[in-house]
Amino acid sequence: MTTPNIILTGFMGTGKTAVGQAVAERLGRWFVDMDTIIEQRAGKSINEIFAQEGEPAFRQMEAELCRELAQEEHLVIATGGGALLPATNRQTLGASGVLICLTAPADAILARLGDATDRPLLAGPDRRQRVEALLAQRAPDYAAILHQIDTAELTVEQAAERVIRLARRMSREPLRIPVSYPGGGYEILIGDGMSAELGQALRGAGLTPGRCALVSQPAIAAAQAEPLLASLVEAGFDPALVEMPDGEAHKTLATVAGLLDAFVAAGLDRRSPVIALGGGVVGDVTGFAAATYLRGVPLVQVPTSLLAMVDASVGGKTGVDLPQGKNLVGAFKQPALVVIDPETLRTLPSDEFRSGLAEVVKAGMIGDPGLFEVMEGRRGGVTPPLRGTGGVTPPLRLPDLIARAVQVKVAVVQEDPFEQGRRAALNLGHTFGHAYETLSGYRLRHGEGVSIGLVAATRLAARLALCDPALPARVENLLERLGLPVQAPGFAPQQVLAAMGADKKRIGGRLRFVLPRALGAVELMDDVPTEAVLAVLAELA
Secondary structure, three states: OOOEEEEEEEEEEOOOHHHHHHHHHHHEEEEEEHHHHHHHHHHOHHHHHHHHHHHHHHHHHHHHHHHHOOOOOOEEEEEEOOOOOHHHHHHHOOEEEEEEEEEOOHHHHHHHHOOOOOOOHHHOOOOOHHHHHHHHHHHHHHOOOOEEEOOOOOOOHHHHHHHHHHHHHHHOOOEEEEEEEOOEEEEEEOOOOHHHHHHHHHHHOOOOOOEEEEOOOOOHHEEEEEHHHHHHOOOOOOEEEEEEEHHHHOHHHHHHHHHHHHHHHHHOOOOOOEEEEEEEHHHHHHHHHHHHHHOOOOOEEEOOOOOHHHHHHOOOEEEEOOOOEEEEEEOOOOOOOOOHHHHHHHOOOHHHHHHHHHHHHHHHHOOOHHHHHHHOOOOOOOOOEEEEEEEOOOOHHHHHHHHHHHHHHHHHHHHHOOOOHHHHHHHHHHHHHHHHHHOOOOOOOOHHHHHHHHHHHHHHHHHOOOOOHHHOOOOOHHHHOOOOOOOOOOHHHHHHHHHOOOOOOOOOOOOOOEEEEEEEEEEEEEOOOHHHHHHHHHHHO
């Protein structure tokens, strides 16, 4: 899956740089200002290049940079005002994404430029005459660009929003991952901007327009609910926004009761979709409420955390905690649709993002060794540094990362939708991790618990001679590189073992462990010697 560039061009003063930076920030992309890169590489200002080398030399630099940027992706690019006047440059750079020309009348341009002295093409006594002459001269070339946005009456944020909407319309269809289970199936849609198309996605999934509920928690609702609600209304739905408290401490039957009361007050019937907008806690609690209200109403998952995207939103497991342990009450409730929008991660705190990466590592260990190696840096998957940007490496392509982790889970849950056998492999690291979460009073994030659990499971496998002795070090090195914990100071081994005794995955009073034999191969065991488990817990403490 590639991520097309967004290329902004147009006359000076139309807002290319300011709007481009706003678009890049909102989409979580890298922003590239062509003039800035040329100045960095030349070691001199644009004015100095024009004065010392002449305009033809500068235009040659622009053409070379256009060819280079066309090989990249996931960028927001602001060109110089004349960079795309040559048709060859337009064709070259346009092949990498969507071209958008920002426009404004001469009065607005002059007001924005003020007394700026860094515009060599405006040198002369009559700046207005020069601007009007250049606009007339360049008009045919700018008009050749299909997409135009007049920024004269727009704020930077308004212009950025129009750019984003236009880019979404021009981008390809979202990635669709089908999931089947006995008696039905659903689709997982993955694509930037998908949450703003939620209403049409629901209709495409066969859900009936009318009353529905969008369940979220206050901070996420304030940041992200508005475009979803607008999309639902536009598609013929009548949404009620229902808020629940966030955090594992509120993953309780009392919170479920509050949601059920809200569903009754909203007048939901058996055809009314319930939409979970949030992280794993919101998805689990909302899913359980949807499974029990009127004996089951349609559920739609719209995860907003990386952890929820790659794990909690897929597969139909819902539930709440009891004081004795995690997820001891729940139900299998398959969603009617899962909509994953990587753009929503832009508001996610860095600690929460890192927490989600633990589940991505887990997916690689269970069923995609190549994904694990990409995250280690042993394989491709990271865009090479762009020359002239200080050697900064752009981030992993999130849609690709999410899709690969999701596909691992989908393959497992399709084989075992109700956790009768193979699906238990998805609990790699969780028997340990849930115990640490419980003992911490849920101050430890789920992904952090899973990270420690992955270390514990791998060390236990090595202690039992099930895996290569070098595997624990590989797992720990990767987790540490991702900023995740690999030890659990403060938790005594016997204390952790006692907490593990409440794990819902125990069978016949014995704990069940998922242990790795190699990357991509795990084994379920319920006859692990207690002494070996305690030895590993002692190492981690």
